Amino acid sequence: MTASTLERMRAEVVLGFANWRQRLLTPEALAKLAKDLGLGWFSAAEITGLWKIGLLRADLVMSDGPIDDWGLSRIEGVSEGFEYTYCDFRRISDRPEGYGSALLNHEKGPLENSLAFHPFRVYVLHHVKRTLRIGTSSMQYLVYQPGISNVVQHLQEGAQRWTSSIEFGERFHYWNQIVETAAVVEPVTYDIVFRDREPQPIGAPPSGDFEHSLRDMLVASGKIVLRAMRSDLAFAAETLDENRSVHVLLRLMKWRERERLKGQLGCAMYFLAMAETIRRAAEQAFAEAWPEEDEIGPGQWFPGARKMLYGNERVFDAPRRDLRDYLTQLGLDFGVKVRCYVEGDTEYGALVHAVGSFDHVQLINLSGSVAEKRGRGLAFVESLEADMKLGIFSVVVLDGDREEYLRMLRKAADEGRFHGRFFISQPDMECGNFSASELIETAIHEYQKNNPSVIDVTLARTALLAQASKVRNNGDLFSLFKEQGLTPLRKSESWGKALMELAITNPAFPVGDAREGQKRSIVEVAELLLRMQNVGFSRSVAVERLDSSSGRIVPLTRTERS
Incomplete structure (x- = not known):
């Protein structure tokens, strides 16, 4: 992706979408979001310090006076109560001596009060925590206390080598670019990813100048770069929380429920939402379906496996009825099947x-x-x-x-x-499920239950069983009962229940029946x-x-x- 193309689109988003600007966070708010998502404790001063040394780029910089910084590009037309507004295109400077103590004397100043960050910048904070954390095993003190200083020294030397390398600046530049790519496409994907609106058919023509420019930017970036960004986001989500089946389930929920999630699971949802944001825009730009987020992390799907598991190859665009197979496996489908x-x-x-x-x-x-x-x-x-x-x-x-x-x-x-x-x-x-003698015995039992004053039905039973061979259908059975002067037998739910009780106790046809040993069809x-x-x-x-x-x-x- 050419920096100039992305930078131009970043400026267009800032200028053209007031709702997008309203989503931007102060350093304090970004620090709180990072804490809520399990990324550790960042203070507002530390956020502005990361911005100051270039590890974390801002999405909008506002000031009452001009700022002379080669990496800040002024844009006019943004009405946010400040005379000067800038886009942040800075790159981190290489330091052969490393970045140790780079924020030693940093204090929050008046300029930093006007920094605004997109919520997606938590992805950069994730890498700050991941690559710069200094810590030891929770058991180190108990196992061997003197080893703590050795471990810390080893980690300190590693951080020195890492921050003094050219790769250090390049990686943080790339991680900021991932955030910026997801952020600039958000105006056309936000309602789908974060408001659960139905997506447009893949390859739908652009509806305005911004979408045309966005499509040109994505095509110029190329599939390889965009897919690498999505893969890195999915991998980061997996490292935070490995419960991929839970991720799929949660992403089938409404976003207003997902955004309440805290800790590293909530952060994984954020990263997967970023990956989906890029995918939705790329699918429109290239007019083709791209792998969904659970397909691009660690592991590999065999052809047809997703349809077998989920009921549809496209999980997050699938009709809800198709996903019932997956919910059933999790024991969560309580609807009629x-x-x-x-x-x-x-x-x-x-x-x-x-x-x-x-x-x-x-x-x-x-x-x-x-x-x-x-x-x-x-x-x-x-x-x-x-x-x-x-x-x-x-x-x-x-x-x-x-x-x-x-x-x-x-x-x-x-x-x-x-x-x-x-x-x-x-x-x-x-007669399709019971022998004639079974029907007669069950019917007599029901008669006695419904007529408790009748003491002896021995004669009626004997007479009925003697004529069992005449029972070829339920009509014959009902007629025999009527002939014996018993309460007329008829089709009813209670009659069905009595027969089912017999079938549950004896699932197969009895000895002597032509169907002996066969399972009754009602069973x-x-x-x-x-x-x-x-x-x-x-x-x-x-x-x-x-x-x-x-x-x-x-x-x-x-x-x-x-």
Whole structure:
């Protein structure tokens, strides 16, 4: 990056954006920000001292009188209550003898009262602390007290070599340039990074002269330089706090919550925000997507890994529904992940008993009222399509005699209009999941529970069991009960609950049934609904499809994936 290009843009920002100038900090405020972000204790005098020797550049210098300094460039047109305003383009001077005691007699003077710093200058303070800190191990005194002076002397000699080198001035110049690059692009990225506004499509044309100039500056700087700056910021964030998954999670929060973070974690968020600021502007300048901030620190991502983990290659621009996979892995997704559509009251009652306490499951009764915690019901196929758009699994439980639903269901599956699973009970929920004798025993138990005054039902039980072979569907069962003069048995939530209690106790069909040893499908439904809490919708759609014949999820073929 040519210094003159960046300097010109810095002057344009100072002149053209009053809101940007209002974000600038006094030395006292910058020192407080550094303390809040875990960078140690800097006094206002020390901040002005760092400015005085050139380690820390200011973003605006204001004075009632002229300043004769070759590194300060006067700009006119800034109305901040001072007659003279300057941009700070100074470079640190090389000192062969080093910078030891350079601030020995420094005191805060009237000029320094008019220094203004962008909050991003904390990045330079981070390097002051990192490269100039003199300290020993917290155990040194206990282990070997005389060694303290040896350690301090060694560190002092290292600081002498470091500050007397040409590289010392070059590195601090570069670190200030990183700050200045992030600061000058901030007027076009601030609302996105710090106010959570939706970003423009990548490559959107510039909307004014400033954006044209900014784009020219970034293109002239080149991708290599900009990417190096972003990489250094991400690396600094990682050295402050290594919890990268926490960084991603926090950056999905609103900025007003992130900016309340204190300590080194808060500082890491600041540095990542700077890196994002540069990325957003560079993406517009070069009309291409750049790696996001969690991709550019230490480590390496394999192709497709981010989509598998987060549900989307672009985490911070992704629709919120795509990120539910990631939040689920962290145990933080409390929204609906699966909607289960059931035939009627019996199925509804059964599944409410099994999974109704889990917030990620929403049960919808197709034959009656829609049981939704939020909102109202939609038409069946329209609901399936809505689920697909929202990244919600659809699970459907139907009786085999509901041909109109089955036809629509299979057609919707063939057309890829929903994703999940469907179960067909033949001929209905009762006989498709239980033997006739189990249904009769459960129904008698329910009858006795609801009619406690009836003492003996032995004859009725014997008569009913004798006719068990006649029970081919729930209608036959209900008719037999009516014939025995018992309270008419009917489909209901309580009936469904009683059947589910039996299924939970005995998940497989009993001995003597033609389906002996097989797991009941209603148990499969309940287990599937529970497992789906930890299944990523986006990942499943990427590698699987719903088979319209079996109702099961099957792997995509190589052709289908491409």
